[in-house]
Structures are given as C-alpha cells and as structure tokens.
Amino acid sequence: MSSDDETKAKVEQLKAEGNELHSKGNYAAARLKYSEAIKLHGENAILYANRAAAYIAQRQYLDAAKDAQRAVEIDPAYSKAWARLAKSTFELRVWRPSINAWKKALETLPSADLTAQQQQLKQQYEEGLKQAEAELQKNESKTMEQHNLRSIPADQRPWIRALAMEDVLTSNAVLNTSAWVIMNAYKDFSEGVRYMKEIKKTDTGIHGNMNALQLIINGLLRDDRVFHMDSEDWLDKLQLQVQFEVTANEGWAEGGPETVKEEAVKRLKEKGWKAIRGALGATIRAWFLRAYFAHRSGSSISLALQSYNNILDVLDWGSRTWHDVPTSDRGVIFQKTYIRAIRRLKMDAYLGALKEAEVDSEYNVEDLMELANQIVDETTKNAPKEGDNDEGPLDKGAWYSFYVYPVADAHATLGAIFMQQGLSAKQAGDKAEMESMLAAASKFYKKAAEMYPPDDENFALYLKVAFEAEYHLGKPLSETLPLCKRIRDSLPGILKIWEMSPSDKLTRHIPDIDRFEQRAYTGLLEKKYTLETPSSEVRLN
Template identity: 35%
Template sequence: MSADKLKEEGNALFAKKQYGLAALKYTEAIEIDEENAVLWANRAACRLNTRQFMDAASDSEKVLFTATKLDPGYAKAWARLATAHDALHDYKYSAKAWRAALDSLPKDYLNASEQKQKEQYAAGLKAAEAIANKPLQPAPVLYMSNTDDHPWVAGRRLVEQYQHTGFFNSSAWLINEAYNDFKEGVDLMKAMKQWKDPRSGQTLIQARFGALEVLVNAIILDKRVFHAEGNFFELYKKQVESECRTVNAWTKTGPEEIMREVPSRLASEGWKGVRPALSVTIRAWILRAHFDSGMQRRHDVAVEFTTRAVQLLAWGRETYKNVPKSERGAIFSDTFIIGVRRHLLEALIGAYSEKSDPQILEDLYEEATQVLKEAAALKPPTPADGISPGFFLGFHRYPKADAQAALGFYHAKLALRSRTNQAEAEEYWRKSIAAYTEAADILPEDDEQHAWFLNVALEYMDKVTTPLATKLKMYERLRSSIPKTEAIWRMSSFSRGGVPQHYQQVLGYEKKLREGLDSGKWSLSTDVRREQLS
C-alpha cells in the first residue's frame, strides 16, 4: 500500500477520533516515505491527543527538520512542538516554539484561519513566557549534613549490628545500600573539574562519567535517600549534559523514535555505543521524573517520563532478550524495570490526587497488577547469586508492597465514588483494607510505611462493620511497630510531616476502646467507630 493511501486511512481514523489507530497508519506511511513532513505532523497531532507528549515533541522536531526543504515556516509544527513542551512544563522551550509559530505565519493579509492561529499562538506564547519568567517555588528539599538522626545514618549503625546477628528483615539494609550508591554518585559529581578557557572565556567542564547510573540505582532502590547538599542541582545539570554529550544520548527524542533508531545505531556502533546511550537516556528520564514529582509536584510530568521509560525498557527487554546482559546492559533486567515501575505507581497516585481522572485510576490498577505479575515471575535468589539484603528487599519485596498499597488506594477511591451504592462501597472498602494490610505484611516492621499502611487499614475499618477484636489486633500491631520505625525513620521527611502526632491521636483511640471494653461498655464483637469516642 502506498504512503498516500495509508495517510488517507489515517486521516479517516483521525476524523473519527481514533487517534491510536490513526498513529499506526501514519507510522506505516512514514516507513515508506520518511521525508514527508505531513506524515510526521499528523502523527504528532495523534500523539498530542493520546497524551504521548515526548513522542509528540519528537515528531514535531522531525517535521521541522523534514519540512525545511518545502516549507521553512511550518507554523502548525511549531505549535505542536510548543504544546508538547507546555505539557512537559518545559516553558522556556515552549515559548521559543510559540514565537517561531507566530513568525511562521504571513505578516499581512491573513485569512480567517490564519488569524485564528495567530490569536492561539499569541495566547500560548504569553502564557508560556509568564510561567518561564516566574521564579520557581519548589517544594521543600532536604538540605542536610550527615547527623546521627538521618535514616541512612541510623540504618548504617543497625546494619553493622545485623551483620553479626544475621538479621536481614530490616529496612536498615535498604536505606544503607541506597545511601552508598547515592553518595558514590554525589562524589562523582563533586569530582567534576571546571575552568575558564583563556581565549574564549567560556567555562569548560570535565565530568567523571557514571554518576547518573549510581544516582538512579539509589533512587529506584529507595527514593527516600535523596537529599541535596550545597550546589547539588548546579552540578547535576552539568553532569547530565556532559554524560548525554559523551555517549550521544537521545535528548530530544521520544521512545518510539528511539526504538526506530536503535537498530541502525547498533549496526554502526554495536552495543558498545548503544548500551551507554540508552542507559544515560533512560536514567536522565527517571531523574527528571523524580525531580518533577518530588520537588515541583508535577506528577503528570513524572507519569509521562516514567511511562515512556517503562515503554522503552519493556521493548528493549523483549526485542533483545537473547542478547547477554553484559552486552545490552542492566537497564533491561527484570529487577531494574520493576524498580522503575514502582516509581510509576507513586507518580500515578500523585497525579490522581491532583486531578481525579478515572483513567489515571485505571492506569494505576493496571500498573499495580503488572508489578505483582512481574514480581511473582522473578526467579527466587539463591546464595550463589550473591545479592545483598538491600537488593533483595528493594526489588523482590518492596515492589509487591507498593503494588498492594496502590490497589488499596484504587479500591478506596472507587468506594468514595460509590457512595450511592452502600453494598458496592463496602465491598471496595474491604478490598482496600485487605490490600493495605497485605502491603504492611510484606514490609519489614521497622519501615515507616509498614506502620502507615496499618494506620490506613485501621482508618478504613471505620467505614465498614468491623468487630472490635479485629481493630484491637491492628491497633496492637501499629503500637508495636512505631518504636521500631522511629529507630530508623524518625527524621525522614515523611515523619517530619506530622506523622508522630497523628499516631499519638490514633493510639488515643485505642486507649479509649480498651477502657470501654474493660468497663463493659462494649464487647469484642461490637462495631465501635472513632466518631463514637469523642
């Protein structure tokens, strides 16, 4: 079939708002005629509608590259590029693209359609410039030195004890190993050399390669290890630019175009060139998602970058499954991909908390189910594998707990949406309680999330008929775990958000429940709820 015929079929599907199918038709057409700018432009439009913003930006860049021969002023391509950058909160780049879109329109004698475009592009430029020029108001970042109170310091002390006792079921192993990787990454960045060129006056840098690898290893093992000291972000910006430049990473390309380009790069460079390029690309996306979600609360951007990372990783794992790990790299290993999927779960929960979109909730359910499936398929480690306790916890246990907690979140939100159907809502609440309890059961008792998941399960028990005996057992578990978690996590950012004070109130409920039981006010089979205790 000709490219023109495929384009016509794509156009028909696009008109029916079947954007995913239309994109497939345009992709087939591009494989026949990749110099046709219209095909790239049409696929970019599809990807904007399916919220594949990285791929939309990549396609728009391709339009601008291929269109220069025929139409240097392809206004719609610039506008689509600007829209994609807006969605990714890259307002500096979107402002440039909006301005280019305006400059690409005729200066005089605009028809009605062009006048409408001009108004839209001007509005886009104004909005992008307003945000780009506005000082950032980042969320609080932990700037700290290594005092005795921080989780990684407390964790290290406990690990030194546990090495002699053979006790491995502790979050201390996890945070200690994550910190070792994180510190190595920071030390590599600090080893960067900077000097001014005496002739040009330009600042030159010589960075030590590999910082991104260990920083990402740390964060996917346990993101709670992240903390900034001094000029961390200034060094990081230079580090990522240097590593991307060194390996010719994909910096302006979405995952689908990367998938298209990898075979040709393999043919010319082999895995020696492609392996580090893919690794740096993926790791830069993961860190971008981490910073956007954790610092700017841009959970939608984190979802986009992490989703595309998972998409590319899953493709590479399947496409090159017969290539030895030593050749293709660690990023295509099952454990690494599960680690990235953990971050996607958190990003989806954050995105839904900001915007209660039912589709985000369904995406969360599908992702949690997939994590549980992949975790169950992992080969159980043996002593011969030589994996550390922290690695085992971080990639064999914690993903299961996070997935169960995500399912708990999912069912709780469905319960809230089923208020008019009491029986249905109760069923969802019970599923949520079971999932959060399972999540707590999977984690070590000294992890702060173990206690928190028990706390959430207790809270939701007040939504349904629950015997006092069941609640008291859960209260006892929570009360028992709190001192254990505080030994490591007392100074975590989560704990410093008011969690100890909350637990004090919750345990106050337990005290009143036990007093009422002792006085004969109610029995172990009674359903007593917190609102009855005031």
C-alpha cells in the same frame, strides 16, 4: 459449720491457693482460682483486685482495669485496688484515668505514722503518678511538625542510623530489616553524589566522573526515600552532570522513544555495543531524573508520567529486541529489576495523578489497577532462580528493593483504590458496595504491610490505613483494638531507623491511633462501650 461459714472458708481457701500460684508466677492458674472464689463471693474487693493483678501479670490490661474498677466500687478505700486500676489504665495509655487512680491510691493511705509497708506503697504510687503525668504531658505536647531535612540532625537520618547498625546486623546474620535497604540505597546514592560534586566546567569543557548518575539513580531505585540535597548548588551540579554524561556518551538530548529506538538500531550496526550501551544509559538516566523531579516536586505529575512512559517504552522494547544479549553488552537498564523499579515509581506517580484528577480526566482507576497487577504478576513470574546471574548478584537489601517492595506497594495501591471506592460508596449510601470495597482495602493494605520488614515505617503505615478501612466498616472494638496494639508494638523497632524520616509518615498517622485507643479504652472503662461496639462510634480524630 453453717453453709455461710463453709462458703467463706472455701473462698479463703481458693484465695490462698491463688495467691500461692501467683507468687510462683503461675498467673493463669491463679486467675482461675480467684474466678472460682468470685463465683462464691461476688462482693469481695480483694478477690477482684487479686484477679486484676493476675491479669496485669499476663498483660491483659483491659480485663485488669475492669476488675480493679469493680474492686474500688466495692471498697473505695482499698489502695491496692486503686493502684491496680492506675497501672492497668497506664498500660492502656489512658493517662487521665491513670493519674486519677494513682491520686486515689495515695489518698487512701494514712496521712501520718505509715508502716514500712505503707511507706513502700506510697513511694510506688508517687512514682506511678509521676510517670502517668509525664506521659500525659508528652502526649499533649506532641506536634505534627514535619521532619524536613533542614530540621533533622545529619546523624539522625534513617540511612545514617542504619549504617550504625551494620556491624551488629552482620554479626547476628539479621536480614529481615529495612536497615539493609536504606543503607545500601544510601551507599549508592552518596557515592554518586560525591562523584557529581567533583564535576568541573572549564574553558576546555566539562570534566567529571561518568558513573555519577548511574550510582545516584541506583540508590533511588533501591529506595527513593534516601533522596536528599545537602548543598545549595546540588541541582546545578546535577544538571551539569546530566549534560556531561549525555554529551560524553553521545546520548539523545532531543527526540522521544521512537527516535531513540530507530537510531539505536542504526548506531549499534555502525559502532557496536559499547557505544550504544553508554548512549542509551545516559539518555534513560536523563529522562528518569526529569520524571523523578517532576513527580516528587509536585510541579507536573503529567510530565512525570509522560517521561516514565517514554522510559518504559524504550526499556520494554530493548528487553524484547535484545532478550538474548548479555547484560554486559546491552547494559543494566534492560534488567528486569531495573525496569520493575521504574514501573513501581510510575505507579506511585499515577496514584498521585488519580487523587488530583477531576471528572473526565485522562487518568483512570482501571489503568492503575492494571499497572499494579502487572507488577505483581511480573515480579512473581521472574523471582530469582539459583544460577541465574543475568540480573546480577543480590546483596543484602536488594531482595526487598527489587522483589518485595514493588509487590507490597502494588498491593497498597490496590488498597488505596478500594479505599477510595468504599468511602465514595459510603457517602452515596450504597452499603453493600461500601462493605465490599472497604473489606478489600483492609485486605490489600494488610498484605502490603506483611511484606515489609517489621521495622519499616510502611509496615505501621499500611496497617494504620487497614485500620481506617475497618473503622469505616464499623468493625467491633474487639477487632480494631488488637490491630492498634500491633501497630503500637511495632513502633520501637521502627523508630530505631525511621524516627526522623523525611517522609514524616509516623508523625502524621500514628497520633490518630493513640487518640482512638485512649477514647476507646476510656469508653470501655466507663461502660459507655463494649468490645462489640462498632469502632466507628468512637471518634477517630
């Protein structure tokens, strides 16, 4: 037997061994056999197509696409190679090349007198083509329309979807989910709103429930994404409720922190804890609502920050002054978790103010960084200890609301600061500063994402911003494409709850990832890029 014959025999043997291993589900070993055969015969389309099949089985779609591409270059009439190219590009979400490959696969089949096997292949190819065309149409028809509450069906809002999951989560003892957070936020918020709607103004005065504001604000402090107004008179009712509770509790309708602190001490001596607890609680809640609406409406971030500062002035003072007084006397507003939640919202407002600030603004990066680090340090220092009941029992979701989310958002805030500094340095041509700041931005955004449950929209959002930092850094595709995949893989779990989120974070940010992946993988398949190509060479949006 000649050496050529021996080589051919060895190739056939390796191919047969690979096929057998593949049929048994041992795809990694099968791939190695095909690779050995390819070393002996590098112009064999079947070997490349078979190795592509092994890669597909292992979900290594880019490698599969490269092998299938090589197979059709060697033998353009090989239908299975075209089908594997179509399948792998479909899984890479590169729809047009997938469609073209499915069409080529169909073209290579006989036009008539098909065998049973060819008929089966034709059906598979037609189904694959149909799916790829549907995905392309879906992708091209995506809009950036925001999901405001008027356009979101009531039964599809995140808190309602979370409530529908409660029994299953309970029976399976699932805790690592954002469902508990938004669900319990909604329970507090909706109960408070229900009480608020009962308020009546008559000739004899205002009559209502004294717990409405406490419940509404508790819901917002747990997760303020729960906020929504479901009636035309919602704000009118809220204003009346504030008036009612401040008046009934003899709160401070006028004056600032110094007035409240001075008079609170006097009133405590005269009337005791029950009177002062109600007065302070009603006043702080009225100030909070002023801050919250000024911030979220965008009407005046400066007013929001002033109000948050007033609240924290009184709360920090009270928690120091009455540190040894039980919560049952001084009230929940002096709990560390309550103060931390207020500080978290202030941080968000300050970040917004800084983004809008002009040169020589009263807002500066150093103060925001100090605030973010303060939240991280204070939360870490005051992690709940067994037997410590002063902060109240931790229900499902409270751990995230008051211990995890504040720290995660502080990390994201630091990431936002470094991101802006990195982009400014890039624009100024300061490469060293750019690289340092963008690397820090990526690091902090990833830390923030990792702290959120994997089914929270912020998990995907923060990873996406980390991706943006690495994109501007010029990280190679070998590093950014896996990050894109991680974001995409998280979406099914996230969409179960947050698909109709009023924040619209997903519809504003995720399409960038889709487009980037499609352009990157198309470039890789066309050999325009390699995995070492800087990501910044691929157009992002």
